Amino acid sequence: MPMFEPLVQPGPALSEPELARYSRQLTLPGVGPLGQRRIRNAKVLVIGAGGLGSPIINYLVAAGVGRLTVIDDDRVESSNLQRQVIHREQDIGQFKAESAKAAALRLDASARFTALTHKLTVDNALSLFAEHDLVLDGTDNFATRYLSNDAAELSGTPLIWGTIFQFSGQVSVFAPQRGPMLRDLFPEIPEADSVPSCAEGGVFGTLCAVVGATMAGEALKLICGIGEPLIGRFWRYDALQTTTDVLTFQADPQREPVRSLDCETAQCTVSTPVPELSVDELEESMTVLDIREAWERDLGSIALSIHLPMDELLERGWAGLTELGLTGDLVLACKSGARSARAVQALLAQRPEAPLRSLRGGTQAWFTQCAGRELIY
Known part of the structure; x- marks a missing residue:
């Protein structure tokens, strides 16, 4: 049976x-x-x-x-x-x-x-x-x-x-x-x-x-x-x-049953907003910090950007940025903008007023708009 x-x-x-x-x-x-x-x-x-x-x-x-x-x-x-x-x-x-x-x-x-x-x-x-x-x-x-x-x-x-x-x-x-x-x-x-x-x-x-x-x-x-x-x-x-x-695991007897697919039930929530800017808003006075891995950067990078992998950045924190002389208007960039948003959020938790932003769309967006080609990997 x-x-x-x-x-x-x-x-x-x-x-x-x-x-x-x-x-x-x-x-x-x-x-x-x-x-x-x-x-x-x-x-x-x-x-x-x-x-x-x-x-x-x-x-x-x-x-x-x-x-x-x-x-x-x-x-x-x-x-x-x-x-x-x-x-x-x-x-x-x-x-x-x-x-x-x-x-x-x-x-x-x-x-x-x-x-x-x-x-x-x-x-x-x-x-x-x-x-x-x-x-x-x-x-x-x-x-x-x-x-x-x-x-x-x-x-x-x-x-x-x-x-x-x-x-x-x-x-x-x-x-x-x-x-x-x-x-x-x-x-x-x-x-x-x-x-x-x-x-x-x-x-x-x-x-x-x-x-x-x-x-x-x-x-x-x-x-x-x-x-x-x-x-x-x-x-x-x-x-x-x-x-x-x-x-x-077992059913939680205290859990409320799902009653509808409204935004609350479907968890249509977003993370805490992170300061960001688009590729069009980048200015020459801004410093772009590329936080991707070295192999990603070898495939293509934003002109004049500085490299510091995300893990190293989060480990060294603001002290690492100071050692690199990065004290002005700083824009963090990764492939798509997800990692840079997390890094900005972590750093701003220590210094909320710092001039720090994430590049929306990351290096993919920059290459599409500024280099006329896709950065696919």
């Missing part, structure tokens, strides 16, 4: 080509023809077609999921190809969702795939969740993760959640009415810039495959009603040590 009821009802009998194509799954205990019919009848939403979305999409299409919808408003960049293996060099510039659809159809020409090239928002989340049997969230920002959790809780749609950073990854399953949700584990959404993005902190390419494949496996288990899904459990993987562990 299954440990829980299968999520999806079985669809029509399998055709001869389907029996041949999925024969290795048909022999699995607990799957069989009935389980495969459930997989063929499943409607799955994947949020994000990047590092985690790539293996998720590949394995769900290969497994024969009946209808797959992917939502992602980003476009493919060359820096994605190190880990987002569903995309190719010739896909650079295309919407990731469209590129993922083309890859899915190369794998299975009969795949029913819907590509949505816009964001998941408060306005569309509930309807999208309600139209699908389950959702997999492979995004890389806190706002979307909490929006997904809240939409899952309100719609009753199970959510498979995964995260990656540098060499570590996590997976859990949030199933309304069956187990605890994200807000039971992490009640408050962290500040948007409290954890560096993949672009800033880096990510081990094969980590995406391990975590994404684990998420796809959880989806198939839920669909078929087999095994023990990660409901009320938090799976962690360390690629450097090649270790895994699982933490258990």
Whole structure:
């Protein structure tokens, strides 16, 4: 007997080509023809077609999921190809969702795939969740993760959640009415810039495959009603040590249930405002301090800027700036503006009146406007 009821009802009998194509799954205990019919009848939403979305999409299409919808408003960049293996060099510039659809159809020409090239928002989340049997969230920002959790809780749609950073990854399953949700584990959404993005902190390419494949496996288990899904459990993987562990957690009886996807519930909050200026507002009298890593600076830098990596800047603080003779109007710059905003915030906490600002859009914006080319990495 299954440990829980299968999520999806079985669809029509399998055709001869389907029996041949999925024969290795048909022999699995607990799957069989009935389980495969459930997989063929499943409607799955994947949020994000990047590092985690790539293996998720590949394995769900290969497994024969009946209808797959992917939502992602980003476009493919060359820096994605190190880990987002569903995309190719010739896909650079295309919407990731469209590129993922083309890859899915190369794998299975009969795949029913819907590509949505816009964001998941408060306005569309509930309807999208309600139209699908389950959702997999492979995004890389806190706002979307909490929006997904809240939409899952309100719609009753199970959510498979995964995260990656540098060499570590996590997976859990949030199933309304069956187990605890994200807000039971992490009640408050962290500040948007409290954890560096993949672009800033880096990510081990094969980590995406391990975590994404684990998420796809959880989806198939839920669909078929087999095994023990990660409901009320938090799976962690360390690629450097090649270790895994699982933490258990329960619903918080004191937590208020999610009641709507308004701005408060979806955590549409912003960090404390940081003084910043645009590329157009830069003046010759201002000193630009590039706080990126040395290898980033080798790819291109703002003319006449001074280099001091962020870690060293935060360690040395104002004393380090004084040693460099940086006492005037100072503008901090990183790749996109996220790291420089955090650094400005940290320094201003010590000297609130200091003439210190963050460059909005970072070196990417400067190269686009002043050098006529993109700085992509």
